[in-house]
Amino acid sequence: MVVDLLHLADSDGAGWGGKTFTTGATAGNVLGLACGREAVVGRRVRERTGSTDTTVAGAGLLAACRAGGVAEIQVLTSLGHSSLAKAASIVGLGQGSVKDVGMGGVGEPWRLDLDAVERELKRADAEGVVSIVVVSAGEVNTGRFATNVLDMPKLRSLADRYGAWIHVDGAFGLFARALPKTDEFLGLHAHVAGLELADSIAADGHKLLNVPYDTGIFLCRDASVLTQVCSNPNAAYLAAPGDTNAILSPLNIGIENSRRFRALPVYAVLLSEGREGIAAMLSRMVLLAREIAAFVRDSEHYDWLPAADASLEDTFVIVLFRARDTALNEVLVDRINATGKMFVSGTTWEGKKAVRIAVGSWRVEVARDAAFVKEVLTAVAEGRGVANRVVSSR
Known part of the structure; x- marks a missing residue:
């Protein structure tokens, strides 16, 4: 229902294999960087060894980076929220990995400078550095957006070319996609157009949806990456009944094993308001x-x-x-x-x-x-x- 509300589904209704509720966008950013870390390092390992056996989740960050010849993981963004640096610290990338590539030189520091992004991705690829690009969909001080309707397709192309992961921090700004498509909101729609091209998205429900704290939303295009990061290994007592058609267990797609029913108030609001x-x-x-x-x-x-x-x-x-x-x-x-x-x-x-x-x-x-x-x-x-x-x- 949230994916539908925000017009994030592909034309066939698919596209987000990993979906879960979190404590908020901070936890969503942690998951986004963790999934990005898993994906970009894993790609280098496969290219170098031809094997999928060595993963960050399984072998650890240092061992996986050694196997893939990865010297550094960088996070490119523009005026990123403080929780992004916190997330980088939690997942072992370090706060110093977060690099600003905004358009501050032309008075729009919240905007991603795609030329600078391309230069960084090209340099990084040649130097054994892998990259996660974080799009701020709603900068916290100004509310302005990092991209527009033309930027996301170009960013997607760059990410595919250089093997980067795109994460959207859409704590509150993502909900601009739910505004009416009338003339007065066309500018905002242009700024959030193309966000569906990202690899992962974090948002808050306890902001503009007005549901209770703490309710966040996390989407990951590739469910296998999310489950690789969050799975509970060797826990037979937690195993669900065998059902190949069952939905992914919340135990294996989020940070917490124990959680409250965060989906319920979101469901109630969406059902009530439409x-x-x-x-x-x-x-x-x-x-x-x-x-x-x-x-x-x-x-x-x-x-x-x-x-x-x-x-x-x-x-x-x-x-x-x-x-x-x-x-x-x-x-x-x-x-x-x-x-x-x-x-x-x-x-x-x-x-x-x-x-x-x-x-x-x-x-x-x-x-x-x-x-x-x-x-x-x-x-x-x-x-x-x-x-x-x-x-x-x-």
């Missing part, structure tokens, strides 16, 4: 974010980030901004949150403090909530109705 209801809910979120972004852009008190001349059509559910008054900007997050009327999170952008509004509630009513946010932000900027005491954010 494709049209989910699309309408997401539409309200996006339209509210755009109303807030337009207000910030036109305000005398604030600067809309990352660029004041950007198109509102590129706004998904995140609004990034800062106060023009330097002193106010230093305490802006605390001042807004001290009103007790709305909550924002703080971040940094281009080395300076910034404020991040993330719209994600099913209760959104665009006109009502936009007016509310505008009033709070105006009052904070003008010092009206805001306590002088700054509440600690720690």
